[in-house]
Amino acid sequence: MDLSDRIETGMQTAIRYATANGCPPKLAQALRYAVFPGGARIRPRICLAVALACGDRNPRAANAAATAIELLHCASLVHDDLPCFDNAATRRGKASVHSEFGEAIALLVGDGLIVSAFETVARETAQAPELTARIISTVANAVGAPYGLVAGQAWESEPKINIAAYHRAKTASLFTGAVSSGAIASNGNPLDWYGLADALGAAYQVADDLYDALGETGSMGKPAGQDALFGRPNLVAELGVEGALKELRSLVKQAADQVPDCNGADMLRAIIHTEAQRLMPAKLAASAA
Amino acid sequence: MDLSDRIETGMQTAIRYATANGCPPKLAQALRYAVFPGGARIRPRICLAVALACGDRNPRAANAAATAIELLHCASLVHDDLPCFDNAATRRGKASVHSEFGEAIALLVGDGLIVSAFETVARETAQAPELTARIISTVANAVGAPYGLVAGQAWESEPKINIAAYHRAKTASLFTGAVSSGAIASNGNPLDWYGLADALGAAYQVADDLYDALGETGSMGKPAGQDALFGRPNLVAELGVEGALKELRSLVKQAADQVPDCNGADMLRAIIHTEAQRLMPAKLAASAA
Numbered sequence: 001m002d003l004s005d006r007i008e009t010g011m012q013t014a015i016r017y018a019t020a021n022g023c024p025p026k027l028a029q030a031l032r033y034a035v036f037p038g039g040a041r042i043r044p045r046i047c048l049a050v051a052l053a054c055g056d057r058n059p060r061a062a063n064a065a066a067t068a069i070e071l072l073h074c075a076s077l078v079h080d081d082l083p084c085f086d087n088a089a090t091r092r093g094k095a096s097v098h099s100e101f102g103e104a105i106a107l108l109v110g111d112g113l114i115v116s117a118f119e120t121v122a123r124e125t126a127q128a129p130e131l132t133a134r135i136i137s138t139v140a141n142a143v144g145a146p147y148g149l150v151a152g153q154a155w156e157s158e159p160k161i162n163i164a165a166y167h168r169a170k171t172a173s174l175f176t177g178a179v180s181s182g183a184i185a186s187n188g189n190p191l192d193w194y195g196l197a198d199a200l201g202a203a204y205q206v207a208d209d210l211y212d213a214l215g216e217t218g219s220m221g222k223p224a225g226q227d228a229l230f231g232r233p234n235l236v237a238e239l240g241v242e243g244a245l246k247e248l249r250s251l252v253k254q255a256a257d258q259v260p261d262c263n264g265a266d267m268l269r270a271i272i273h274t275e276a277q278r279l280m281p282a283k284l285a286a287s288a289a
Numbered sequence: 290m291d292l293s294d295r296i297e298t299g300m301q302t303a304i305r306y307a308t309a310n311g312c313p314p315k316l317a318q319a320l321r322y323a324v325f326p327g328g329a330r331i332r333p334r335i336c337l338a339v340a341l342a343c344g345d346r347n348p349r350a351a352n353a354a355a356t357a358i359e360l361l362h363c364a365s366l367v368h369d370d371l372p373c374f375d376n377a378a379t380r381r382g383k384a385s386v387h388s389e390f391g392e393a394i395a396l397l398v399g400d401g402l403i404v405s406a407f408e409t410v411a412r413e414t415a416q417a418p419e420l421t422a423r424i425i426s427t428v429a430n431a432v433g434a435p436y437g438l439v440a441g442q443a444w445e446s447e448p449k450i451n452i453a454a455y456h457r458a459k460t461a462s463l464f465t466g467a468v469s470s471g472a473i474a475s476n477g478n479p480l481d482w483y484g485l486a487d488a489l490g491a492a493y494q495v496a497d498d499l500y501d502a503l504g505e506t507g508s509m510g511k512p513a514g515q516d517a518l519f520g521r522p523n524l525v526a527e528l529g530v531e532g533a534l535k536e537l538r539s540l541v542k543q544a545a546d547q548v549p550d551c552n553g554a555d556m557l558r559a560i561i562h563t564e565a566q567r568l569m570p571a572k573l574a575a576s577a578a
Contacts, residue, residue, distance in 0.1 A: 022454060023435030027443035031434060079400065084392035103373035104446050107396070108439050111368065114400060115433030118407040122425035132421040136411035144404030145320060146312030150397050154316035157393050165311060 006059075007044045010067030010120070011035055017123075018116045030101040030109045034078050035071070039092055040278050043178040044070040046200065049271040050182030050193060053264030057186045061131050064124035065139065065181035068117035072143045073174060075113035078106055080153065086226055114143075134184050142177025149174060156232065163233050171208060172201025188262070195258035200272070203251035207279045209235040210244055214281050252276040295348075296333045299356030299409070300324055306412075307405045319390040319398045324363050328381055329567050332467040333359040335489065338560040339471030339482060342553030346475045350420050353413035354428065354470035357406035361432045362463060364402035367395055369442065375515055403432075423473050431466025438463060445521065452522050460497060461490025477551070484547035489561070492540035496568045498524040499533055503570050541565040 001009070015035055019028035044066035051062035081088040081096040082103060089099050098106035118136055125132040143149045152170025155161050179197035180190035213236035215224040227234040236244045255276075256269045290298070304324055308317035333355035340351035370377040370385040371392060378388050387395035407425055414421040432438045441459025444450050468486035469479035502525035504513040516523040525533045544565075545558045 018434040020435045024440055024443040024447050024454075026446050027434055027440060075400075079396060082396065084396060102446065105443065107368060107371065107373060108434075108443050111364075111399070111403060112434040112439040114403050115429050115437070115439065118425055119429035119433060122422040122429065126422045126426075129418040129422060132425070133411040133415045133418060136407055136421070136425065137415075140404050140408035140411065144408060145307040145316055145397075145401040146309045148404070150401040150404065151313055151316060154313040154394065154397050157315050157391065158313050165313075 003045050003048050004041070006048060006063050007041050007066055007070065008038070010044075010063045011038065011070060014067050014071055014116050014120045017119070018112060026101060026105055027108060027112065030097055030105045031112055033100065034097050034109050034113065035074050037092070038070070038074075041070060042204075042275055042279060043073055043174055045271070045275060046175065047178040047182035049264075049268050050179050050188070050196075051186045053259070053262050053268040054183055054186035054188035055263060058128050058131065061125050061128050061135065062182060062185035064121045065135050065185050066178070067124075068121050068135075068139050069142075069174065069178045069181065071113045071117040071120065072139065072149070075110040075117070076143070076149045076153075076174075078113070079110040082106060085153065085156075086230075088226075131185060135181050138181045138184060138190070139177050142173045142180075147173060148177075156230070161233065166233070167205050168201070171205040172198065175201035175204060192260040196255055196260075199251050199255035199258055203248055203255060203276065204279060206235055206244055206248040206251060207281070210241070210248070211281050213237065213241070213244075248276075248280075292334050292337050293330070295337060295352050296330050296355055296359065297327075299333075299352045300327065300359060303356050303360060303405050303409045306408070307401060315390060315394055316397060316401065319386055319394045320401055322389065323367050323386050323398050323402065324360070326381070327359070327363075330359060331493075331564055331568060332362055332463055334560070334564060335464065336467040336471035338553075338557050339468050339477070339485075340475045342548070342551050342557040343472055343475035343477035344552060347417050347420065350414050350417050350424065351471060351474035353410045354424050354474050355467070356413075357410050357424075357428050358431070358463065358467045358470065360402045360406040360409065361428065361438070364399040364406070365432070365438050365442075367402070368399040371395060374442065374445075375519075377515075420474060424470050427470045427473060427479070428466050431462045431469075436462060437466075445519070450522065455522070456494050457490070460494040461487065464490035464493060481549040485544055485549075488540050488544035488547055492537055492544060492565065493568060495524055495533055495537040495540060496570070499530070499537065499570050502526065502530070502533075537565075537569075 015032055018031055047066040047069055048062055056062060077091060078097045080086055081091055082098055088096050090096055097109055121135050122132060125135065141148055145151045147169050149170065152166060155166040155169065176197040179193045183190045183193045212224050212227045213234055239247065256272050259265050259268050304321055307320055336355040336358055337351055345351060366380060367386045369375055370380055371387055377385050379385055386398055410424050411421060414424065430437055434440045436458050438459065441455060444455040444458065465486040468482045472479045472482045501513050501516045502523055528536065545561050548554045548557050
């Protein structure tokens with residue numbers, strides 16, 4: 001099964017459990033709407049690619065980790081789009097969840113997807129109990145307080161933003177979670193993988209800044225121009241498009257260089273370059289390769 | 290250590306991890322505000338009481354389950370108070386989290402507490418890996434979709450409410466989660482405990498209806514009169530105060546009768562009667578004993 005099939009199968013299974021017979025119909029519809037069709041699924045692809053590079057010793061656990069990471073990413077998008085944050089009417093080329101189903105259901109969809117992520121790991125690792133707590137802790141650290149997505153979003157409510165902490169929490173943390181949980185699922189040592197995770201997270205942040213500044217919605221799926229609108233830090237404002245692009249190229253190279261010695265190292269480096277293409281704004285993709 | 294000490298220590302530890310050095314300051318303050326001082330802590334008390342009745346074989350796992358249940362309860366209160374749901378300005382005699390810190394932070398506090406609940410179980414059961422997945426699945430079922438708190442809240446967005454499913458999801462599910470996870474933490478069989486969980490959940494729903502109808506804020510901590518305001522089903526409207534009170538007495542007796550044979554059965558029955566007093570509107574407590 002290729003990476004996309006593993007990810008979509010994992011997402012379908014998770015949503016099937018969450019929307020089983022007896023679920024309030026609107027909630028069920030909105031849960032599915034928030035998750036399908038997906039975006040680029042970059043984080044779960046990275047998670048599975050690392051698991052494969054480590055020998056894919058427990059595919060079921062790796063699939064669960066990848067699914068959990070993507071469910072949590074989707075949850076964060078649904079909550080970030082709400083009026084009290086970005087107030088985004090669209091996402092991935094269609095109405096955002098709250099625009100389509102109302103704020104109450106959107107809030108519950110986010111909550112439900114967070115719960116589903118942890119439930120998925122628990123269910124799918126029941127036969128590999130030595131992995132359950134490690135994967136759940138890793139994933140929880142990536143999304144909760146004090147250093148995960150929740151903290152990243154909360155920095156936007158502070159009068160003075162710690163920019164390094166903000167970017168690390170809002171963007172890099174979920175890449176770290178994806179890389180680390182993929183390694184853990186295959187009995188790899190997550191410490192060997194932090195260099196890669198850091199470089200990937202930083203690269204993604206630069207790509208996100210480029211999208212926002214260039215006014216291209218692209219594979220991130222959120223409306224552009226939000227950073228200027230909300231007065232958030234953006235690297236393009238600081239370095240210009242050329243400077244940001246140079247930084248991005250350098251970070252992708254760093255990421256590939258940081259892949260530790262392992263059987264699947266070459267395959268993983270190839271995936272990193274492919275994913276870097278996918279996360280590049282279309283009008284820059286050729287020049288950043 | 291008595292039950293209250295175990296619960297408050299567990300809550301303090303969880304919040305200490307979530308607000309560790311580097312957490313955005315407002316988020317840290319709001320996380321603490323949402324959890325301390327607590328309400329009656331009825332659900333974690335029930336969880337620990339069941340664990341004790343089963344021999345308290347793994348106190349650390351039982352404490353983690355109780356803490357997770359209460360963190361999730363607190364998360365649901367913070368989200369339920371938001372303008373898109375109950376729009377409640379107060380909770381437990383002070384400003385609700387969104388009144389005090391704004392909607393954005395309140396939403397993140399709820400998300401953060403959900404994550405912290407699962408992280409707590411993972412961290413505290415690392416030495417008892419056979420329990421991790423079982424406790425996390427049990428707790429997740431109690432709060433997620435299709436049958437937990439999230440589903441209960443979502444029924445309020447349906448044009449036609451399935452009342453039995455609504456009450457089971459919104460109120461009984463977390464009692465079932467508390468009872469079952471307490472049993473699992475002590476190697477008990479949760480199936481033996483479903484009768485107790487069902488009766489307790491139903492009793493709590495009647496008590497909640499009584500509070501709401503009698504206009505007493507009491508230990509539930511939410512403003513009264515919400516059911517009539519939002520057109521929600523309420524047993525007092527159907528049976529009158531006397532009828533509801535009779536039902537409540539009968540359910541508390543049922544709960545005590547459903548305690549299965551175990552070493553701590555008498556102690557647990559005593560706790561059920563004490564807790565029943567605590568969840569009774571003050572003006573009715575004497576007559577319902």
